[in-house]
Amino acid sequence: MKIQDILDADSVWVETSALPKRRILEKMAHLASEKTGQPETLILDALIERERLGTTGIGRGVAIPHSPIPKLKKIFCAFVKTAPMDFEATDGKPVEFLFLLLVPSNAGADHLKALARLSRLLRNEKALSALKKSELPKELYKIIIANDTDE
Numbered sequence: 001m002k003i004q005d006i007l008d009a010d011s012v013w014v015e016t017s018a019l020p021k022r023r024i025l026e027k028m029a030h031l032a033s034e035k036t037g038q039p040e041t042l043i044l045d046a047l048i049e050r051e052r053l054g055t056t057g058i059g060r061g062v063a064i065p066h067s068p069i070p071k072l073k074k075i076f077c078a079f080v081k082t083a084p085m086d087f088e089a090t091d092g093k094p095v096e097f098l099f100l101l102l103v104p105s106n107a108g109a110d111h112l113k114a115l116a117r118l119s120r121l122l123r124n125e126k127a128l129s130a131l132k133k134s135e136l137p138k139e140l141y142k143i144i145i146a147n148d149t150d151e
Contacts, residue, residue, distance in 0.1 A: 001113055003077070003121065003148040006101075009141040011035060011078040018083040018094075022048070025065060028078060028100045036076050036102065038069055043102065057089025062122045066101035066115060075114055076102040081131060081140055097122065097131060121148055 011031065015024065025047045033040035046067035050056065057063040061084070077099060084094035099118045103111040121127055127147035134140050 001075075001110065001117065002145075003117055004145050006075045006114060007077040007079060007141070007144065009138060011076075012137040012141045012144070013078075013080055014135055014137060014140070015080055015082040018085040021051070021085070021087050024080065024082065024085065024087075024098065025051070028065065028080065028098070031078055032076055032100060032102055035078075036069070036072060038072055038102075043067075043069060046102075047100075051088075055088040055090060057087040057095050058119070058122075059089050059091035059093065060122070060128070061089075061093060061096040063087045063089065063095045063098045064101060064115065064118055064122075065098065066103070066111075068105045068107065068111065069102045070105045072102055072104045074104065075107060075110060076100075077114070077118075079140065079144060081135075097128075117148065124149075 029040050029044035032043050047065050050067045056065045080098045084096050087095035089095055124147055130143045
């Protein structure tokens, strides 16, 4: 599985203001609802419940909010570059990059493979540097796809 298999260019955006954690999750749930046809409240509730279990802010300015969604047909991914915001990340630093990952309840290992793929991309210093420099969603998408490697 490649990131381009689960992320399309229309699911990438830039948020210029530093929003509270709940508000960015609400915006992500809204977009995901529009793209997947799943109820926005169901998605938001699932994301909030996942955050209650422990933050998905993995450090280095990155968060990967994720959750299974029962009637989802296929994996859905979105990417947001935001003004540095508090996401209660494990390293205590602000988050600038968020990947939303929603998976069908029966996704099994595909859920873990997708998380691993996103994590690998976001540990890539070259990719992070390029993402920091860009403010255009189409450019961000190209950077993500170009830096999605198996290494």
